[in-house]
Amino acid sequence: MINTNKLKHVFFDLDDTLWDFEKNSENVLNRLFNQHQLSNLLSSDFKTFFIAYKKKNAELWQQYNNKKITKEELRKRRFHETFLQFGYTNFDLSYFISESYIKESPYGTELKKGAIDLLKKLQNNFELHIITNGFKEVQHIKLKQCNLESFFENIIISEDIGYNKPDVKIFREAEKLSNAKANECIMIGDNFETDIRGAKKAGWESIWYNPYENKRYQAQQVKCLTELINNET
Ligand SMILES: [Mg+2]
Numbered sequence: 001m002i003n004t005n006k007l008k009h010v011f012f013d014l015d016d017t018l019w020d021f022e023k024n025s026e027n028v029l030n031r032l033f034n035q036h037q038l039s040n041l042l043s044s045d046f047k048t049f050f051i052a053y054k055k056k057n058a059e060l061w062q063q064y065n066n067k068k069i070t071k072e073e074l075r076k077r078r079f080h081e082t083f084l085q086f087g088y089t090n091f092d093l094s095y096f097i098s099e100s101y102i103k104e105s106p107y108g109t110e111l112k113k114g115a116i117d118l119l120k121k122l123q124n125n126f127e128l129h130i131i132t133n134g135f136k137e138v139q140h141i142k143l144k145q146c147n148l149e150s151f152f153e154n155i156i157i158s159e160d161i162g163y164n165k166p167d168v169k170i171f172r173e174a175e176k177l178s179n180a181k182a183n184e185c186i187m188i189g190d191n192f193e194t195d196i197r198g199a200k201k202a203g204w205e206s207i208w209y210n211p212y213e214n215k216r217y218q219a220q221q222v223k224c225l226t227e228l229i230n231n232e233t
Pocket residue numbers: 013014015016017189190191
């Protein structure tokens with residue numbers, strides 16, 4: 001699946017490809033839920049609260065992506081409006097929890113299954129790099145906390161470059177920084193629209209990490225990173 005004759009550079013996405021965003025955010029929320037005794041304040045168990053939060057968060061993210069609300073509004077509203085569903089109206093606590101969540105989230109150390117084994121194996125035959133859409137401070141904390149930094153020659157962060165995936169410019173910049181040609185590069189990522197479409201536009205090979213078996217797109221794909229450990233050719 002990753003051809004050693006032709007390919008020299010493997011580029012990984014970070015969030016939800018190597019770093020388990022969902023599990024890490026659940027862990028932080030669980031901790032905050034207990035710290036602030038939200039089970040009493042909301043008269044709810046964590047699981048019920050978490051399901052309500054995820055739904056509200058997804059709804060507000062959609063509005064944010066459609067430019068209907070700002071990032072600040074998203075941050076102010078996602079906890080407050082979830083709390084309101086449980087009859088709890090204190091805005092200040094909801095905002096404090098929102099800020100704590102943002103601050104603490106990058107310190108999570110849950111990785112996707114097989115991530116470390118895959119990196120260990122691939123580093124023998126390829127140069128490894130990261131291309132991530134995100135903020136540099138936050139992404140570096142994640143990499144450091146998980147001891148991932150030493151695997152990668154280049155850590156390319158959209159905030160530094162000034163372009164987000166799928167903009168072909170970030171892929172060209174990645175080639176330059178890695179001293180790579182397009183036909184030597186492969187991108188592995190979970191987001192079809194940004195990681196896979198972007199890589200294709202740049203003339204790179206790609207593998208879509210598709211753990212939820214989304215059937216919407218046709219692409220070379222794996223359900224679990226472990227499939228790539230055994231499938232290297
Ligand atoms: Mg991702």
